[in-house]
Amino acid sequence: MAYTLNVNGIRHTVDVDGDTPLLWVLRDVLGMTGTKFGCGMALCGACTVHLNGAAIRSCVTSVESVGGARITTIEAIGNTAAGRKTQKAWLDLEVVQCGYCQSGQIMSASALLSRNPHPDDAAIEAAMSGNICRCGTYLRIREAIKQAAKSTASGKED
Amino acid sequence: MTLDHLRPVGTDGADAGHTIGVSRRAFLKAGVAGGGFVLGFGLPTFALRAAAGEPASFEPNAFIRIGSDGSLTLTMPQVEMGQGTYTSISMLIAEELEVDLSQVRLEHAPPDAKRYGNPALFGDQITGGSTSIRAFWEPLRRAGATTRVMLIGAAAKRWHVDPSECHAEQGEVVHKASRRRIKYGALAADAALMPVPEKVTLKRPEEFKLIGTPAKRLDTPLKVNGRAVYGIDVRPTGLKIATLAQSPTFGGRVKSVDDSAARKVKGVRQIVRLDDALAVVADHMGAAMKGLAALVIEWDNGPNAALTTQEIGRQLEQATLSPGAVAQNVGDVDKTIAEAVTKVDAVYHVPFLAHACMEPMNCTVHVRKDGCEVWVGTQVLARAQVAAAKATGLPLDKVVVHNHLLGGGFGRRLETDVVTRAVQIAMQVDGPVKVVWTREEDIQHDMYRPYFVDRMSAGLDQDGMLVAWSHRFAGSSILRRFFPPAFKNGLDPDTTDGAVNTAYAFPNARVEYLNVEPPGIPTAFWRSVGPSHCVFIVETFMDELAAAARKDPVQYRLALLDKSPRAKAVLRLAAEKAGWGQPLPKRSGRGVSLQSVFGSYMAQVAEVEVSKDGDVHVRRVVCAVDCGTVVNPDTVQAQVQSAVIFGIAAALFGQITLKDGRVEQTNFDTYRVLRMSEAPAIEVHIVRNTEAPGGMGEPGTAAIVPAVMNAIFAATGKRLRRPPADPADLTLA
Secondary structure, eight states: OEEEEEETTEEEEEEOOTTSBHHHIIIIISOOTTSOOSOSSSSSOTTEEEETTEEEEGGGOBGGGTTTOEEEOTTTGGGBHHHHHHHHHHHHTTOOSSOTTHHHHHHHHHHHHHHOSSOOHHHHHHHHTTSOOTTOOHHHHHHHHHHHHHOOOOOBOO | OBOGGGSOBTTBHHHHHHHHHHHHHHHHHHTTTTTOEEEEOOTTTOOOOOSSSOGGGOOOSSEEEEOTTSOEEEEESSOOSSSOHHHHHHHHHHHHHTOOGGGEEEEEOOSOHHHHOOTTTTTSSBOOTTOHHHHHHHHHHHHHHHHHHHHHHHHHHHHTSOGGGEEEETTEEEETTTTEEEEHHHHHHHHHTSOOOSOOOOOOGGGOSSTTSOOOOSSOGGGTTTOOOBGGGOOOTTOEEEEEEEOSBTTOEEEEEEOHHHHTSTTEEEEEEOSSEEEEEESSHHHHHHHHHHOEEEEEOGGGTTOOHHHHHHHHHHHTTSOOEEEEEESOHHHHHHHOSEEEEEEEEEOBBOOOOSSOOEEEEEEETTEEEEEEOOSBHHHHHHHHHHHHTOOGGGEEEEEOBOSOOTTGGGOOHHHHHHHHHHTTSSSOEEEEOOHHHHHHTOOBBOOEEEEEEEEEOTTSOEEEEEEEEEEOOHHHHHSGGGOBTTBOTTTTBTTBSOSSOOSSEEEEEEEOOOTTOOBOOOTTHHHHHHHHHHHHHHHHHHHHTTOOHHHHHHTTOTTOHHHHHHHHHHHHHHTTTSOOOTTEEEEEEEEEETTEEEEEEEEEEEOTTOOEEEEEEEEEEEOSSOSOHHHHHHHHHHHHHHHHHHHHTOOBOEETTEEOOOSTTTSOOOOGGGOOEEEEEEOOOOSOOOOOSSHHHHHHHHHHHHHHHHHHSOOOOSSSOOHHHHOOO
16 A cells, blocks of 8 residues: 655655565665665664654564654765764764665664764663674774764754 | 766666766777877786777776866776775875875776786686785886876977976976976876886885875765665666575475465565575565565475584594695604604684675676676676676676675675576566575575684694694685686695794694585685684684693794794784783683784784673774785774674674574574674784785784684683684683
8 A cells, every 4th residue: 555754854655565664665665775774673773764863773664654754864864963973973083894884873873962962882882782884893983973972063953 | 086986876876887887988989089098007017008099909907097178087996895995096096196086086897807807816807815905006006107107298298398397296297497287187188199108117105195194985975875886776777676585405496386475465576486596576675575475485405404514513523534635844743743742632613604794695687688787796797797698698798797886795795696696587587686685595595604624733842832733624625616726736725824834933834634525505705715714723723832831822922933023023012002911800811813814914912801601702902913015004994993893703603503404594693793882992003114015804804713712711711612602611610
């Protein structure tokens, strides 16, 4: 059946089974490939997007469960203050290697910074340990989150 | 710097892919007519011809393209999988060409082993083995320098001055005396007509402006906003998505399938049946996965239906009772061991390992009657083209391969089984199809780091010093399959790398290898290749000898390093920076490792803490590295951090096991990898010198595994000879 989704402020109507994971609607139906597939079981965090500003794993979130909630993806996270700060810190500290997991890392980090602007190490680990990186960029991710927390980028909060 | 080609044009990622292979050829034909300047060069003879006349006849190995519009394009002979090669390679060219990295645009090379072959890897178009900088260090700087000389020559001619009065900087030629400057783009047409200099002088290290600096990466801006295009992201028009189930036992076949339920799933378009696999083709991956789950498949499990890892281990251990092919033999090992004051023996097993790249295996293929198009992120572009040609039966020139960014490689993407499989499926599908493996399929149908069994024996004198070393091991040779000519007299240079010709001076030493290919499980290169196994064995056994001699492990090694000052220096540096010898709490310990592989010297000290339940936490890793001339120190640091985390996952969790012929692990819950909460602090100390550059993508992985195992011994007194560390062996009784 048809579902109307609010993705990055734009409404899209898709005709898929209700149990279809949001991940595949974003990637394959809407063509927004910035959100990545890693495990399909919420084990790796590559598919992280925001639902009303909170980080969720889109690979286990059925499209029928989303309703009219605001979905934000990596393609639009730079429109938020936390997202922009996070992206900048990621580049400033050269976090990225292969980069495949980094969409999910940035979505998890920006959700953390939105709700906790000055996270300590424990808060960072709690928020980020669901995101796997096989290139092992964890040390730089941790530093980048701290740097983003210190910076004062402005912009619309999400 | 732009990377337009790495992101989709409009919503169709395929557009971007097209420009990579096609624009190159189009340019070669049109370059001079359009006033551009193409410079190609061949390796290793550096046969270079100017662009005037017949540019299509060039056989270049890497490219610099200067457009009369001022554009400056570098074609990357090596693929980017996170290791930073796009930046490092660009630095080599830009250094001699005298341009800023901000001025260059990068292109992926098309498949063409003749022009883009890796001189360090059989001339094949391969990115692997930590060879990129080692292989291209000189040729790419030479390419930059030659181009610069021709541009200067063109400017001097135009100004009627002597070229020696001119120099190049930031993409311009400058005549200092008259304060004239001219941009490269404006010289492109003239430069193409200049004679190619027979000799160019490369910069001395003290003249480097870019090499040795932590230049910013060129590939990352699109990786933080979702616009980078990996193989899994391509979307040619009319694309369908497929996912697959391959025989759960290696060598099994499809006996029967009931697809009636799968066909009813909304969005499912087609079921493809192959001899040993089934694929569900759908409008999107959600439907394909749902359809796959609805298939009722009966497998004929084939000849390996009873295989277990225990049985493989038993067979390999049995094999090590007989002599093997001799890879190294110095002095009289048997006699010296027989007469030694102390004899130390040990048998080690190292497990099969999966790669688990974050981007699951995938490949997109469009088979038409008269041709085949492939979109994939691969470490072996030319081999991918060959694989598609072979599977379709088409001639090579009818197969177009578009290369994309790789979401991790680690050796997995040196294999083309994924391409072959996708082509087999696409041959039954009308239109382009993207075959995406689920994570379960990716783990259970990987090609694994081989299982090895090593039988070690050593003799010590009355002071505990090593007098004889015997290392005999059995397992798979990947090179024998991957590049058969490299396998000679029962040996190949990879499998024994790290075991032979170590930095240590052994008075009597023998290394023997038994090539035993276990049935029923495919093997392949895994990050740090041969040394991933050999360095673990050598450095763990060395620790056993130090313990048997009641000597400090660092001092014990230092005493054997008189012939290798660079190895000695990194070992001392790592020990000093780690605070070696300083007290640690109970159940904590430090372990050391030393290696000289991939042309780089590396020592690591790992500090671990073992809980009473036997869980190991690596707290801190100190790494000292001498990789000769450093191209980008930030990349060196990033690669060590990366390789260490990759290796710790193997040391603590990594193993693929077989039961009833099937891989038991399925996803990140059963094949654990390291998470942020488990990651240690990592310090990297780089020794700077002007020696030839060494490889840096892999050394850190080989070095960390023994360092962790030795630290566990220091913390608990337990010697683990079968990684990964099993908490059951380490509980506090």
